[in-house]
Amino acid sequence: MIIDIDDEIIINSFLIIFFFPNGILFVYIQAEKNTCSPMKFKTILLLFIASTLFFVQCKKDENVPSEKKDNPITDILGSDDKKEEEKKQDEKPKVPDVVIPRKDFGFFPWVYKNTDSVSQKNKKEFTGKALYTILALNRLDRSNIGAADTLVVPAKIEDDFLIYSPFPGHVTSLENVKKFVFFSYPIQAYGVYEYGNIVKWGPTSMGKKATKTKTGLMFANWKKEVAISTVSDEWKLRWNVNVANFDGIGWHQYAMPGYPASHSCLRMLEEDAKWMYSWVDTWVLNKGGVSTRAKGTPLIVYGDYPWGKRRPWKKLLDSPEANNISEDEMNKIIEPHLATIMKEQENRDIVIQQVEAEKKAKADSLAAISSQNQLSANVK
Numbered sequence: 001m002i003i004d005i006d007d008e009i010i011i012n013s014f015l016i017i018f019f020f021p022n023g024i025l026f027v028y029i030q031a032e033k034n035t036c037s038p039m040k041f042k043t044i045l046l047l048f049i050a051s052t053l054f055f056v057q058c059k060k061d062e063n064v065p066s067e068k069k070d071n072p073i074t075d076i077l078g079s080d081d082k083k084e085e086e087k088k089q090d091e092k093p094k095v096p097d098v099v100i101p102r103k104d105f106g107f108f109p110w111v112y113k114n115t116d117s118v119s120q121k122n123k124k125e126f127t128g129k130a131l132y133t134i135l136a137l138n139r140l141d142r143s144n145i146g147a148a149d150t151l152v153v154p155a156k157i158e159d160d161f162l163i164y165s166p167f168p169g170h171v172t173s174l175e176n177v178k179k180f181v182f183f184s185y186p187i188q189a190y191g192v193y194e195y196g197n198i199v200k201w202g203p204t205s206m207g208k209k210a211t212k213t214k215t216g217l218m219f220a221n222w223k224k225e226v227a228i229s230t231v232s233d234e235w236k237l238r239w240n241v242n243v244a245n246f247d248g249i250g251w252h253q254y255a256m257p258g259y260p261a262s263h264s265c266l267r268m269l270e271e272d273a274k275w276m277y278s279w280v281d282t283w284v285l286n287k288g289g290v291s292t293r294a295k296g297t298p299l300i301v302y303g304d305y306p307w308g309k310r311r312p313w314k315k316l317l318d319s320p321e322a323n324n325i326s327e328d329e330m331n332k333i334i335e336p337h338l339a340t341i342m343k344e345q346e347n348r349d350i351v352i353q354q355v356e357a358e359k360k361a362k363a364d365s366l367a368a369i370s371s372q373n374q375l376s377a378n379v380k
Contacts, residue, residue, distance in 0.1 A: 002051070092176070098197040103320035105156040111133075112151050122153075130157045132271070137164060137313055139188050141201040141256040141269055148258055152316050165201045166236045166323040167191035173338055178345060179281060181299035182330065183266060185215065187312045187323045188259075188305065190251075190266070199321035200275065203252070205267040208259045209307050213264050217244045217337040219344065220296030221283045229250070231263050236342075239273035241280050243299060251276060259303050286350050294351035295344045302333050 104209050110122055126134055135141060138151050145151075154164065162169075166187055175196035183190045185206055192200040207213035221242040229235035230248040240252035244268075251266040253273035261267070268276065284294040306312065315322035334341075 028304075090260070092195055095195075095197065100162065100165050100167075100169040100198070103163070105154060107152050107154050107316045109317060110151040110153045112120065112145060112148055121374060126157075128155075129159065129161075133157060133161060133164065134162070135256075136203045136269065137316070138258055139256055139311075139313065140258045144255065144257045150314075152313055162198065162201065165191065165198060166196055167201055167325055168327040168330060169198050171196050171198075171327055171330045172332045175296070177338075178340055179279075179297045180333075180341070181276075181297065183213075183299065183301040184325060185213065185260075185301065185303040185305050187325075189323070190268075191339060192276070200272075202268060202272040203256065204306070205254075205256050205258075205262055206262050206301070207262050207264040209305075211263045212304075213262070213266060213301055214244055214247060214249055215301045215303070217298065217300050217340060218249075219283070219298050220280045221245050223277060223280065223282050225277070229263075237265070237266075238270070239277040241277060241282070259311065281348070284348070284355065294348040296348075298337075298341045298344065300333065300337065 053267065066257065089327045111119065113119075126252065131142075134151060134153055135145060137154070138148060140148060140151075152350075158164070166184075166189055171193060173196075174193050177193070180193045181190055182193070183204060183206070188204050188206060190202060190204050191198055222245075223239075223241045225239060226249070227237045227240035227242075229237055235254075237250070237252040237254060239251050242248075242250040247264065249264050249266070251268055253270045254262070254265070254267040256267055256269060280297045282296040283292050285291065312323055
């Protein structure tokens with residue numbers, strides 16, 4: 001860069017070097033006429049240096065990225081809607097997608113009734129979690145294990161039962177669904193999901209051929225630790241969660257014989273039914289209990305059992321992936337019901353907030369009355 005100075009000057013030229021974080025700036029000043037006073041030259045030089053520093057700082061500011069990230073959803077929402085959307089995102093747990101690893105082990109048959117040394121050894125070895133795994137894979141409970149002919153046993157007993165899940169670890173269509181249960185009629189099993197990630201799975205015994213379990217989308221209604229069956233008052237249903245109120249259908253603990261045997265309910269192992277009882281969300285009723293204000297946890301019962309054919313879990317002896325249901329299959333089943341599931345979930349969120357507000361208002365009112373009564377008593 002060359003700057004011509006038109007006034008008289010004693011110094012003909014000199015070089016200025018500026019060092020900046022992003023590089024070096026060389027400024028060469030040359031005077032062709034000796035008509036500038038030294039004082040005026042210094043003033044011009046200082047103005048030039050200040051202008052240069054200001055220019056560099058401005059460029060630096062332009063390159064500093066904004067800390068605020070663009071959000072295509074919140075950018076088009078109003079302030080109240082933005083807060084609501086941000087709240088929903090905060091509520092959703094930030095956890096990685098669950099992945100069920102490929103089953104790199106096989107299964108072997110165990111004839112439980114045999115009295116040979118191998119069978120005796122298995123009976124001693126398979127206890128606790130190992131026994132639960134074998135029972136669950138064969139859709140049996142402890143009281144029915146003796147009636148089974150051949151049991152399917154994994155070559156590798158894992159501590160994490162999710163390893164044996166026939167359901168996918170993650171289902172994209174459920175990513176915004178807080179809680180969901182999927183019951184598969186064909187393989188007599190259920191999978192429990194939270195925000196698209198599987199958290200539990202287990203065996204079930206659904207309705208026999210003459211009294212099939214209702215299929216499709218349903219919601220959890222009420223629950224009771226011990227309910228009496230509508231079919232027979234001698235049948236006690238522990239950890240019962242009703243899902244079809246007028247049909248009397250629910251999931252609960254009851255005998256698991258290794259095939260569909262119920263009168264349309266969804267039977268579970270004792271430990272599973274107890275866990276599900278604590279986990280599930282039930283309905284919220286309007287005052288008087290005549291109508292539903294908000295529905296409970298959604299569930300889908302899908303498909304049909306291969307009646308008269310080989311039990312599906314026995315196919316694990318041929319392939320460890322034989323009972324698997326893919327994520328694509330799950331999405332195709334769930335997506336037609338997704339709008340209804342989300343609508344009911346959003347309604348439930350609103351109702352729960354209203355209920356909490358009503359409880360607080362009632363508590364505040366009672367506290368105010370109590371305080372007033374105490375004040376009146378002190379005055380007397």
